[in-house]
Amino acid sequence: MPCLTGSSLPRAGVVRPSAGSYRPVVSSPHAYSDVVSAALTALDEGRTPERPVLREAVRTLLAALAERAPGRSVEVRVPPYGAVQCVTGPRHTRGTPPNVVEMDPATWLAVATGRLGWAEAVTEGRVRVSGIRADLSAYLPI
Template sequence: MVSKISPFDVRSALSTAAPWAAQRLLGRELLSDQEAASFTGADGAQGPSLSRASLAKAVRLSVRMLAQEAPGHSVEVRVPPFVAVQCIEGPRHTRGTPPNVVEMSPEIWLGLACGMITLEQVQAHIDMSGTRATEIGNHLPVARIS
């Protein structure tokens, strides 16, 4: 039996990772200085460090929360090297590459999961295939952090 993901645990992990993600998104020009400051604080100019374990925890918990909140097997969400899940109700996929795939970097996922950015803002920076891939946007953010 798979244990249910706690929203408190997700918010806690995302709160830890949000400053790191904001600095990375600022560096990629996906956030403005003002937007990034709301997640990093006024003194976040150097960018906070984040352990690989904390990054992995935030990514895994938040992606799995998406799958918990939008159960199904129609869309596969991948955030390498940490996690891949299937979500969104619809036709089940069982062999080979799923027809609907969304793959992105950890910082972009965390930005989406926290509500820093929207799927529309980052479509050019993620790999999406399939007619239903954009449906994950209906289930984001996973937890608003600010």
């Protein structure tokens, strides 16, 4: 008797899912999600957010930046929580990228949400930039 497991014929009583993504439905990261709001509230109150909350807030906003400015020519680093490559242009593949933006988590939250202007953060030295493409002002606030 032949095995029918590889058959393209539908079996009785089996409902096939419609064509589409195999991934479950997950809401996209939103700039003002609960975790971002919790981190901003803690910072506004003069407290340091709990480490997991701060980490997820930073990563949520980095993902939103990567979505808003797709590409791989600028690396945005927020140590120790995350880094993304974004902005269209020449792709970086090895070694230290020519266009780097780096800042601490609190500064990233402030800049990404519009509480601190990009130019002001760079002028104050809260954001370290290198390279000709490292100006993110066109993509911020998220």
